Amino acid sequence: MSAVAEKVSTKRNMLTALREALDEEMARNPDLLLMGEDIGLLGGAFGVTIGLMEKYGRDRVYDMPISEAAIVGVGVGAALNGKTVCVEMQFIDFISCGFDQIVNMLATYHYRTAGEVEMPVIIRGPAGAYGGGALYHSQMNEAWFAHSPGLKVVCPSTPYDAKGLMKQALRDRNPVLFYEIKELYRLPQIEMELPAEDYTIPFGKASLRREGKDITFVTYGQNVYHCLQAADKLAEHGVEADVIDIRTLVPLDMDSILKSIAKTSRVVVVNEAPKTCGFAGEIVARITDEGFEYLDAPPVRVTRLDTPVPWVKPLESFVLPSVEKIVDAAQKVLKY
Amino acid sequence: MSPADGTATAEKKKSPRRTEQPAPLGPYSAKLTRDQCLELLEHLYLARYFDVRLIKEKKRGRLRGTLYSSHNQEAVLVGSLYGLLPTDWISPIHRDMPAFFLKDARSGLRNPQRIGMTIQEVCAQVWGKAPSPGRARDNWSHIGSKKNRIIHSTSMLAGTIPAAAGVALADRLNGGNCVVLTYNGEGSTAQGVFHEGINFAAVHKLPVVTLIENNQWAYGTPTELEYSLEDFARRADGYGIPGLIADGQNVFDVYDKVMTAVEHSRSGKGPSIVECKTFRAYGHGDHDDDRAAKYRPTPEVEAGRRRDPIAVCKRILVEHGMLTATQAEEFPAEGKGASEVRDEDFPPDVVAYMKEGVDFAIAAPLPEAAEGGMWVFREGDSR
Numbered sequence: 001m002s003a004v005a006e007k008v009s010t011k012r013n014m015l016t017a018l019r020e021a022l023d024e025e026m027a028r029n030p031d032l033l034l035m036g037e038d039i040g041l042l043g044g045a046f047g048v049t050i051g052l053m054e055k056y057g058r059d060r061v062y063d064m065p066i067s068e069a070a071i072v073g074v075g076v077g078a079a080l081n082g083k084t085v086c087v088e089m090q091f092i093d094f095i096s097c098g099f100d101q102i103v104n105m106l107a108t109y110h111y112r113t114a115g116e117v118e119m120p121v122i123i124r125g126p127a128g129a130y131g132g133g134a135l136y137h138s139q140m141n142e143a144w145f146a147h148s149p150g151l152k153v154v155c156p157s158t159p160y161d162a163k164g165l166m167k168q169a170l171r172d173r174n175p176v177l178f179y180e181i182k183e184l185y186r187l188p189q190i191e192m193e194l195p196a197e198d199y200t201i202p203f204g205k206a207s208l209r210r211e212g213k214d215i216t217f218v219t220y221g222q223n224v225y226h227c228l229q230a231a232d233k234l235a236e237h238g239v240e241a242d243v244i245d246i247r248t249l250v251p252l253d254m255d256s257i258l259k260s261i262a263k264t265s266r267v268v269v270v271n272e273a274p275k276t277c278g279f280a281g282e283i284v285a286r287i288t289d290e291g292f293e294y295l296d297a298p299p300v301r302v303t304r305l306d307t308p309v310p311w312v313k314p315l316e317s318f319v320l321p322s323v324e325k326i327v328d329a330a331q332k333v334l335k336y
Numbered sequence: 337m338s339p340a341d342g343t344a345t346a347e348k349k350k351s352p353r354r355t356e357q358p359a360p361l362g363p364y365s366a367k368l369t370r371d372q373c374l375e376l377l378e379h380l381y382l383a384r385y386f387d388v389r390l391i392k393e394k395k396r397g398r399l400r401g402t403l404y405s406s407h408n409q410e411a412v413l414v415g416s417l418y419g420l421l422p423t424d425w426i427s428p429i430h431r432d433m434p435a436f437f438l439k440d441a442r443s444g445l446r447n448p449q450r451i452g453m454t455i456q457e458v459c460a461q462v463w464g465k466a467p468s469p470g471r472a473r474d475n476w477s478h479i480g481s482k483k484n485r486i487i488h489s490t491s492m493l494a495g496t497i498p499a500a501a502g503v504a505l506a507d508r509l510n511g512g513n514c515v516v517l518t519y520n521g522e523g524s525t526a527q528g529v530f531h532e533g534i535n536f537a538a539v540h541k542l543p544v545v546t547l548i549e550n551n552q553w554a555y556g557t558p559t560e561l562e563y564s565l566e567d568f569a570r571r572a573d574g575y576g577i578p579g580l581i582a583d584g585q586n587v588f589d590v591y592d593k594v595m596t597a598v599e600h601s602r603s604g605k606g607p608s609i610v611e612c613k614t615f616r617a618y619g620h621g622d623h624d625d626d627r628a629a630k631y632r633p634t635p636e637v638e639a640g641r642r643r644d645p646i647a648v649c650k651r652i653l654v655e656h657g658m659l660t661a662t663q664a665e666e667f668p669a670e671g672k673g674a675s676e677v678r679d680e681d682f683p684p685d686v687v688a689y690m691k692e693g694v695d696f697a698i699a700a701p702l703p704e705a706a707e708g709g710m711w712v713f714r715e716g717d718s719r
Binding site for chain 2: 029033059064065067069070071072073074075076077078079080081082083084085100101104105108109110111112113114115116117118119120149150152168171172173174200
C-alpha cells in the first residue's frame with residue numbers, strides 16, 4: 001500500500017492525522033467550510049477540529065445548532081452555491097436525524113439534475129463500538145448510505161489512510177460519508193509517521209494489510225486489527241491469511257478481493273455492523289456473483305449480532321465480532 | 337354580476353352583508369406604474385392558463401403523472417415573484433409550477449437573458465421530455481436550475497429551507513446580496529426541518545423569506561389538525577423574526593408583504609415568514625378531485641373559491657382607474673373551472689405563450705433509456 005515517508009516527523013495518531021487533513025485542505029481551498037455541533041469554540045467533542053476556528057475564522061468554521069437535518073441541508077445549499085462543505089456528525093449515530101437530507105436531497109442531487117449540480121459535501125463523524133458507548137454512541141450505520149446511490153462511503157483504519165482518504169474526500173466532486181473509528185482516534189499502537197508532503201489516497205483501492213495463501217479476511221475499520229490478530233493466531237497453526245482492508249465501501253475494490261480469493265479459495269468477511277443487510281453481506285454476495293468458481297468453501301460472515309450495541313462490557317462483547325469469533329469462523333471455513 | 341369582479345355574484349348571495357371596500361394599495365404597490373399593474377394581471381392570466389391548459393391536456397389523455405393545481409392561488413406566486421430581483425433565488429414546490437417560468441418574468445417572458453425558465457423548458461418537464469431542465473428524471477415540480485437560481489425540491493416538504501439558508505450563506509460569503517424565497521404549504525410547517533432551517537437562518541440573520549401558502553388543506557387534513565395557531569405567521573415570534581400576513585387572493589397585498597420581507601432581508605436584518613391566506617380550489621392533485629369533494633365541506637369550498645385572484649386584481653385595477661370596466665370584461669377567465677373556461681377567456685398572447693411551450697414539448701424527444709443509469713456520480717478528476 002502506502003509509500004513509506006521519506007521525510008519523517010513525529011508520529012501521528014489518527015485524530016491528529018484527520019485534523020491535519022482538514023487544516024491542509026482548508027488552506028488549499030478557500031471555499032471549504034466546516035459545519036457541525038461544537039466544532040469551533042470547543043474544537044469538537046473529540047477534538048478533531050481544535051484550532052481550526054481560530055485559524056480560519058467564523059466565516060469558515062460554524063458551530064451549528066443541534067439540528068442534524070439543517071446542518072446537512074445548509075451544506076447542500078452552500079454547495080449548490082459554490083462551496084465545499086465538510087459536516088461533522090458529533091457521533092455518527094446522530095446521522096439518523098439528518099437522514100432525509102442525506103439520502104433524498106444530497107445523494108440524489110447530481111442524478112436528478114442530470115449532472116448540472118455537483119455536491120461536494122463530506123459528512124464525517126466518530127463511529128463504531130467496543131468502547132462502552134452503548135446504543136447511541138456505538139453505531140456503524142454505513143450500510144444505510146452504501147444502499148443510497150450517489151454517496152461514497154469511506155472507513156479508514158490507519159492514520160496514513162485517514163489523512164490521505166480525508167484529503168481525497170475533500171477534493172471529490174461527490175458527497176462522501178466518512179466513518180472515523182473513534183476507538184482508533186488516539187490508539188497509541190497505530191500511531192505512525194506521515195509524509196511531510198501532500199498526498200491523497202484514491203477511492204476504490206483496498207489495502208493488503210497482511211499477506212497469506214490459505215484464507216482471505218475482508219474487513220475495514222477497527223475490525224482490521226481483530227483480523228490481523230486472528231491471522232497471528234492462525235499462523236501459530238501454520239495457516240497464513242490475507243487481510244484485505246477495503247478502506248472504501250463505495251466504490252468497492254472487488255479486483256483485490258477476487259485476486260486474493262483466487263489464491264486462497266476461502267474467505268471470511270468481518271464487520272461490526274448488524275448482520276442482516278449489512279455491508280459484509282454485500283461483499284459476500286459480490287464474491288458469489290463474481291468469484292464463485294474460486295471458492296472451496298462457502299463465504300462466511302463475522303458481524304455484530306442483529307442487536308443494538310449494549311452498554312456494559314460483557315453484553316457488548318457478546319454481540320460484537322472478536323478475535324476468537326474470527327478464528328472460529330476461519331477454522332470452520334478451513335475444515336469445510 | 338359586477339363587471340369588475342366576475343365572481344362577486346356568489347359572494348353577494350352567500351354573505352350579503354359583506355361588501356368589498358376598495359382595497360388601499362400598500363406602500364410598495366402604490367409605487368407600481370400602470371403598466372406594471374397590468375403586467376401583474378397578465379401574470380395571473382399566465383399562471384391560470386398554464387393550469388387549466390394542463391388539466392385539459394390530462395383529460396385528453398395527453399399527459400402522464402399527477403397535476404397539482406395552483407388554481408385560485410395564483411396571486412401568491414405572481415405577487416411574491418414580482419418583488420424579487422432577477423438574481424434572487426427561489427424554491428418552488430408542487431403547487432407552484434408557474435413559478436418556474438414566472439421567475440424574472442419582468443425581464444421579458446421571451447427574453448433569453450432572463451434568469452428564469454422558458455415555457456418550453458417547463459412544458460418539456462411536464463411532458464417528461466429530454467429538454468426538461470432535469471431531463472425528466474424526477475417528475476412535476478422537482479426541477480431547478482443553478483444558472484437560473486432555482487433550488488431543486490424533493491417530495492419531502494420544507495426540505496429546501498435549510499438549502500435556502502445554505503445558498504444565502506454562501507452568497508453572503510461570496511459578497512452577494514441575494515434574497516432566497518422558499519415556498520411552503522401550511523402542512524409542511526409541522527416538519528422538523530422547517531424549524532431547523534428557519535432557526536439557523538434566524539441565528540445568522542440570513543436573507544431567507546419563508547412564504548407559507550396557507551390554502552387550508554394539507555392533502556386531506558385541515559389546518560386545525562396541523563397547528564394550534566389562529567394565524568400561522570405568529571410562529572415567527574418563536575424565532576425572533578417578523579411574521580407577516582397577506583391576503584393570498586390579492587396580488588397587490590402579497591406583493592407588498594413579500595416586498596416588506598425582502599427589503600428587511602436585503603438590508604441585512606435577516607429572515608421573515610410571510611403567511612399568504614388562500615384556498616386550494618380542487619383536490620391535492622388531479623387524482624384526488626373526486627375524493628376532495630367528500631372530505632371538504634361544500635360551503636367551505638364554495639367560500640374559498642369565491643374570491644378569484646384574477647377578479648380581485650381586476651376590481652382593484654378598476655377602482656384605481658388603471659382599467660375600465662369594459663376592459664376588465666374583455667377576458668373573463670375568472671370564476672371558471674378548467675372544464676368551463678375557454679381560450680377566448682384569456683388574452684391571446686397568454687394563449688400563444690403557452691402554445692409555444694406545449695408545441696415544443698409535444699415535438700421534443702424522450703430521453704434515451706440509458707440515461708436512467710447516468711449521473712449517479714460526478715465522474716472525472718477530483719478538484
